[in-house]
Amino acid sequence: MSKPLPLQQRPYRPGVGLVLFNRHGLVFTARRIDTGDAAWQFPQGGIDAGEDPVTAALREMKEEIGTDHAEIIAESRDWISYDLPADLADRVWRGRYRGQRQKWFALRFLGSDADIDIETEHPEFSEWRWMALAEVPALIVPFKRSLYEQVAAEFAALAGPASASA
Numbered sequence: 001m002s003k004p005l006p007l008q009q010r011p012y013r014p015g016v017g018l019v020l021f022n023r024h025g026l027v028f029t030a031r032r033i034d035t036g037d038a039a040w041q042f043p044q045g046g047i048d049a050g051e052d053p054v055t056a057a058l059r060e061m062k063e064e065i066g067t068d069h070a071e072i073i074a075e076s077r078d079w080i081s082y083d084l085p086a087d088l089a090d091r092v093w094r095g096r097y098r099g100q101r102q103k104w105f106a107l108r109f110l111g112s113d114a115d116i117d118i119e120t121e122h123p124e125f126s127e128w129r130w131m132a133l134a135e136v137p138a139l140i141v142p143f144k145r146s147l148y149e150q151v152a153a154e155f156a157a158l159a160g161p162a163s164a165s166a
Contacts, residue, residue, distance in 0.1 A: 004095030012081050012101035013093060016057040017044035019106045019133070019151060020070060025160035027133050028065065028109070030118060030125035038126075040139035042151075044102065053103040061107070065128070066120050069111030076104035076154055082147045102147070106155045133159040 004010070019042055020028040029040045045060040047053060054072065062068045083099040084092055118125040133156060137148040 004090055007083075007086055007089050007098050010089070010096065010098040012099055013097040014047040015045060015100040015102040016047060016053050016060060017042055017080075017102045017104040017151065018057055018061055019104065019155050019158075020061070020065075020109050021073075021106060021133075021158055022109045022130050024130070025133075025158070026130035027136065027159070028116070028128060029131050029136055029139070030065070030128040033124060033126050035141060039141045040136065041141075041144070042136070042148075044100075046100075054105070057103075057105045057107075063120060063122070064118070064124055066117030067111055067115040069115050070107040070109050072105050073108050074106035074155060074158060076151065079103055080147050080150055082144050085143050104151050104154070106158050 022028070027042070029042060031038055031040050043061055043064040045056070045064065047056040048059075051059075057072070058068060061070065079101050080103075081099060081101045083089075084097075089095065089098060116128065118128055133152050137145055137152055140148045
């Protein structure tokens with residue numbers, strides 16, 4: 001196996017992130033299985049070859065939390081990137097990427113809590129809960145915190161109860 005490129009020369013992996021709002025304006029957050037510090041995060045993942053970001057977002061939601069009962073209500077203005085710490089960069093994604101460049105989507109959850117099932121074919125989460133959007137950045141791994149602060153600020157106006165007509 002060849003040695004990976006130096007970190008700063010690697011490309012970003014294209015990905016998506018999802019902020020799923022319930023009818024009370026709280027967001028879906030889940031505890032990762034694979035982090036020793038038990039970090040919480042939003043559903044997110046890579047964009048497959050030939051896939052557009054909207055399709056990837058809906059696929060990732062179904063794969064990670066077992067439901068597709070939602071509608072997209074907003075999209076981030078820009079793509080937002082994060083860099084992996086050097087010690088992770090050589091292990092994650094076989095050392096091919098320096099981090100991810102993500103398009104973020106806000107979605108309104110249209111189902112009930114019973115529709116959410118994190119015990120998927122390839123589980124990523126050990127537990128989940130609804131929480132206030134502003135609380136989430138403090139619970140994410142430190143190298144993603146700035147990205148989560150940016151996403152929370154951009155979608156802050158969506159936090160709060162959905163209108164009666166929604």
